[in-house]
Amino acid sequence: MAVVALIVTGVILLAQLLSTKTHSGIRRSGFFGGLIFLAAAAAVFGYAGYLSWQQYQTWQSSELGKLFLPPHQSFGYFIFYVRTRFFISYLLSLAVGLAGLLTAQFLNKRYQERFFETAEPYLLGTALFLSGHPGWILYAVIAGFLSVLVSSFHFWRVRETRRLSFYYLWLPAALFTIMISMWLSALPWLQTLKF
Template identity: 40%
Template sequence: MNFAGASSLAVLVAAFIFQLVVYWFKSYKSNWTLIAYRVNKSLFWLAAVFVFLLYLYLVYAQFIAWRDGGELLKRLVPPYQSVTYVFGYHFTRFALYYLISFAASVLFLSAVTFLNKKFNEKFFEKEEPYLGAIAIFLLGNPLWRFAWIYYLIALLAVAFVGSLVVSHVLKKSERFSLYYLWLPVAILTLLLVKFL
């Protein structure tokens, strides 16, 4: 697993642990929901900034490697080639995957937040859309080949089965909440994609 992948896994695990801590503290003080919202929102945007900075580092490291790599490799960097060649090299191998997953996560975040507000926050807790957005974005690592798509399919399957169990087996009229499943399903998806 590369550095970006290990970092993504670490952030997902840390966010899940934070979610469990919030669950424990919610029973004592009600303002933990607001804290969880702010932390998850910040975590999403910090992850995006981290991936962008990692991309810039990869471009810089590649530039140095090619510049100092001998006569043949020198021809891949300025003054022989445009610097956009180096940026493009890592864009297609790294940043493109994250850019697609970032767009999907922002689309998910916007749609879920809009629908949740439209229906008076009936479907999700205030911080819940950010949990899904974090998972979708961080599963955009190029080594995992669009794992966020598998994640969304797995999440829909879990939601469907969970809803069936709640309504038909337990005979309850309440909805099945995905609140504590956003991050574990993402971690499980990541591990399955990695080891299969």
């Protein structure tokens, strides 16, 4: 699943970068951000559904596998298996992504859009979602660190305190997080956070 999240993040980042030349009003709108969020969710859960169907077909074609399907087991067993195997990590990160999206929108509206451009909360939510669980924790640390680093460098270089847009930071940070989480997944403390 991480490979699919990596591909989806890369495609969205590529679309974001290619859209800089055209339709600048559309790409920074909430519509564009919402479309990206929904497309990412559809791609990830569509692939999880495909894997579930493949799992059912595999079990159905095997004599041993048939013991895990009705009438030998309830269909609830299969649903439980595919939910925990393919869906739960991204269902949890979807909840975190939605919480991040709604929190960013709320804070932005409350403080007269001082923090984010219109599409940025959607990019943040998409990045949190695509990072998976427990990758969203690592993503939050990496994105926070990069934000402080870029802001500090900008202040040191320009000597003025104006708001910087991290529009082009959210997805590369997610891409980096997904890539290193594939290698870090073997760490014992990260294993305890997985389902």
